Amino acid sequence: MDNNKSGLMKLDPMTPEAVKVKKIFWETEDVFTIELVYDSDEKREFRFKPGQFNMLYAFGVGESAISISSDSSKKNSLLHTIHKVGYVTNVLSKLKKGDIIGLRGPFGSSWPLEEAKGKDICIIVGGIGLAPLRPSIYHILKHRKQYGKFVLLYGARTPRDILYPVELESWRKKYDIQIEVTVDRADSTWRGHVGVVTTLLNYVELNPEKTRAMVCGPEIMMKYAVDELIKNGVAEKEIYVSLERNMKCALGFCGHCQYGPSFVCKDGPVFSFSNVTDIFEIKEL
Amino acid sequence: MEDLSGILRNHPFMKDLDENYLKQITGCASNVAYHEDEIIFREGDKAEKFYLIRTGKVALEINGRDKGNLRILTVGPGQILGWSWIVSPYKWHFEAHALEEVRAIALDGECLRNKCEDDPKMGYEMLKRFSHILEQRLQSTRMQLLDVYKRV
Numbered sequence: 001m002d003n004n005k006s007g008l009m010k011l012d013p014m015t016p017e018a019v020k021v022k023k024i025f026w027e028t029e030d031v032f033t034i035e036l037v038y039d040s041d042e043k044r045e046f047r048f049k050p051g052q053f054n055m056l057y058a059f060g061v062g063e064s065a066i067s068i069s070s071d072s073s074k075k076n077s078l079l080h081t082i083h084k085v086g087y088v089t090n091v092l093s094k095l096k097k098g099d100i101i102g103l104r105g106p107f108g109s110s111w112p113l114e115e116a117k118g119k120d121i122c123i124i125v126g127g128i129g130l131a132p133l134r135p136s137i138y139h140i141l142k143h144r145k146q147y148g149k150f151v152l153l154y155g156a157r158t159p160r161d162i163l164y165p166v167e168l169e170s171w172r173k174k175y176d177i178q179i180e181v182t183v184d185r186a187d188s189t190w191r192g193h194v195g196v197v198t199t200l201l202n203y204v205e206l207n208p209e210k211t212r213a214m215v216c217g218p219e220i221m222m223k224y225a226v227d228e229l230i231k232n233g234v235a236e237k238e239i240y241v242s243l244e245r246n247m248k249c250a251l252g253f254c255g256h257c258q259y260g261p262s263f264v265c266k267d268g269p270v271f272s273f274s275n276v277t278d279i280f281e282i283k284e285l
Numbered sequence: 286m287e288d289l290s291g292i293l294r295n296h297p298f299m300k301d302l303d304e305n306y307l308k309q310i311t312g313c314a315s316n317v318a319y320h321e322d323e324i325i326f327r328e329g330d331k332a333e334k335f336y337l338i339r340t341g342k343v344a345l346e347i348n349g350r351d352k353g354n355l356r357i358l359t360v361g362p363g364q365i366l367g368w369s370w371i372v373s374p375y376k377w378h379f380e381a382h383a384l385e386e387v388r389a390i391a392l393d394g395e396c397l398r399n400k401c402e403d404d405p406k407m408g409y410e411m412l413k414r415f416s417h418i419l420e421q422r423l424q425s426t427r428m429q430l431l432d433v434y435k436r437v
Binding site: 127128182224 | 342344345346353354355356357358359361362363364384424425428429431432433434435
C-alpha cells in the first residue's frame with residue numbers, strides 16, 4: 001500500500017491510471033505544458049502538495065518523472081510543464097487533445113510552506129526550475145498575508161526561454177511580490193537584467209534571520225545560489241532545494257535515484273539543505 | 286540634500302570604509318547622470334573613471350563582430366561599473382550604456398590611483414574591495430560559460 005506524503009492511499013502505486021490530455025501548448029521552443037484530466041471521470045479530483053511529482057507514462061515508450069506545475073487548489077486538472085530533452089518527453093510533446101497516457105503519483109516530499117508562515121520567502125529558480133515551484137507561488141499568493149516579504153528571482157538562458165512571462169507580469173502587477181528576472185545572454189533589444197541568477201540578490205533586501213529560501217534549477221546553479229544565500233546570512237536549515245535524479249519506481253524500491261543515504265523519489269525531491277550539506281558537493285552522487 | 290561624501294558613505298561598495306579614506310576618495314568624485322540609451326563608455330576608449338551606480342540600470346556589451354553586440358551583464362543600484370581604471374593600460378573592454386535614466390558617482394581613476402600610491406594602506410583597501418568585485422564577476426562569467434540551461 002502506498003503511503004506517499006500527499007496522504008493519498010492507493011491500492012497499487014506501481015499501476016498507472018489512465019488520464020486524458022485536455023490541452024497541450026508550447027511555453028518556449030523546447031518546453032511545453034500538458035493539462036491532464038481523469039479519463040473515466042473528468043470531475044474526479046487530483047490531490048497533491050506543491051513540489052511533488054508524477055510519473056507520466058507514454059504507452060509503449062516509457063515513464064518520466066515530471067513535477068506538477070499547477071495550482072494545488074484547483075483539483076479538476078493537472079498541469080505538467082516539461083522540457084523536451086529525451087525519448088519519453090519527446091513522445092509526450094507530440095500528444096494531442098484527447099490522447100490517453102498513464103499517470104502514477106503524486107510522489108515525494110513537498111516545499112515547506114506551512115512551516116514558513118510568518119517568514120520572508122525568497123525563491124530562486126533557474127530554467128525549467130520555475131515549474132516545480134509554481135504551485136508554491138500560487139499557494140503563497142493565495143495566502144499572501146500569512147507570509148512576510150516575498151521575492152522571486154528567476155534566471156533563464158535567453159529572453160525567449162523565459163517561462164510563463166504573462167503570468168510573471170500579472171503576479172507583479174496584482175500582488176505584493178518582488179520579481180526579478182535575468183537571462184544569461186541577450187541581444188541589445190532586451191531591457192531586463194543580464195547575468196547569472198545569483199546576481200539578482202544584489203537587487204533584494206533580505207532579512208536573513210527571517211528568510212526561508214526555496215531553490216530549484218540545475219544542480220550547479222543551486223550550488224551557487226545556496227552559497228550566495230549563506231554568504232547573505234541565511235541559515236542552512238532555512239534553505240530548501242529540489243533535486244533531480246533518474247527516478248524509476250518512485251517508491252524507493254529500485255534504488256535508481258539513490259542520493260547518499262536517501263532516495264530522491266521518496267525522501268525528496270525537496271530536501272532541507274542542512275540534510276544534504278555534506279553530500280551536496282560530491283559530484284559523483 | 287546629501288553631499289558627495291554622504292552619498293559615498295552610503296554606497297555598499299564603501300561600506301565601513303575609514304573616514305579618512307572616504308575624505309580622500311571624495312576629492313576624486315563627481316555626480317553624473319545619463320539619459321536612457323546614452324553611451325557611458327565605449328570599448329577601447331581610455332578608462333578614466335569608474336562609477337558607483339545610485340539609480341538606474343547599465344548594460345555592458347561586447348562587440349561580437351559578425352555576431353553583433355552581445356549583452357553580457359547589467360549592473361544596477363549599489364553596484365560598481367568599471368574596473369579597467371585600476372589595470373594598465375586603462376582601456377575599456379566593453380561598451381556601457383544606460384538602459385534607464387542613470388545617476389551615479391564617477392570617480393576619477395588617475396586621481397584615485399595617485400592617492401592609492403601615496404597611501405598604500407588605502408590602496409590596499411581599495412584593491413581588496415575591487416578584488417571582491419572581480420572575483421564575483423569572474424564566477425558569474427564562468428557560470429554563464431557553463432550554459433547550465435542549455436538544451437541537451
